[in-house]
Amino acid sequence: MLLKDKNIFVTGGSRGIGRGIALACAEHGANVAISAEDTAAERETLAATVAEIEAHGVKSAWVAASAENPDTGDRLVETAVDALGRLDVFINNAGICPFHSFLDMPRETYLKTVDVNLNGAFFAVQAAANQMVAQGDGGSIIAVSSISALVGGGMQTHYTPTKAGVLSLMQSTAIALGGYGIRCNALLPGTIETDINREDLSDTRKRDYMISRTPLGRLGAPDDMGGPAVFLASDLAKYVTGAALLVDGGLYVNLQ
């Protein structure tokens, strides 16, 4: 029960890594609100994940709010405060990775990826930080960056800069918010099997290659992200800020 009575918001918490993190936080006693895109299908997924969170005997809530809208951060904070009472931990996880080659990258694909992954993160983190500052007793902000903040991807030229940007955002906000007792850290997942890479990994040669590059011998699952997120959210990490935690089964260090 490392997060008993903490009030947490996870963006993109309906499925994939965000859902894994939300459920791990609930398992550790936190109240957890989540968001996803504003579509009819997503509302159902959000409601289903909220029911799973509540099954842990904690409070939950959801809001359908698209990450690329600069006003979304305020709506997320409002949801947390209305439903949970306050905001102790904010986890910016929502993201997209529409794999595409570089030379013919459609402008809309590039701009949407930057808007959702980086601009959305900036405004959401800013809104969460203002709420924590107003509450007056610190907090924890976690951004889901990626191993791709540190290395490239030929089909991810629009995506990897957003993940480097989110890592950099946590480093700079760690400095800007340290005086308020607000810690800011980044999680850097390796390859975690979710909807985001379902099609990419349906190429069994690619999937087997990724596994062969991973010292722990398997791809990640969303619940592998839970423990590291709970740690950074909890008081166990009370002197950890500006940090980048790779959660990749050893993939990054495996050069040859």
Ligand SMILES: NC(=O)C1=CN([C@@H]2O[C@H](COP(=O)(O)OP(=O)(O)OC[C@H]3O[C@@H](n4cnc5c(N)ncnc54)[C@H](OP(=O)(O)O)[C@@H]3O)[C@@H](O)[C@H]2O)C=CC1
């Ligand atoms: N899976 C992996 O291997 C890795 C993933 N990551 C990062 O982890 C994060 C989560 O990815 P993952 O769980 O794999 O992907 P999923 O596609 O499984 O989940 C993405 C989540 O983000 C939400 N989301 C997507 N677009 C928007 C939007 N415009 N506005 C609001 N919410 C949105 C989705 O909700 P909706 O259904 O509404 O779209 C969903 O809840 C991303 O930031 C990704 O970059 C980092 C490294 C590796």
Ligand SMILES: C[C@H](O)[C@@H]1OC(=O)[C@H](O)[C@@H]1O
């Ligand atoms: C979606 C990809 O499989 C995944 O995204 C990342 O950030 C990782 O680096 C993987 O490439």
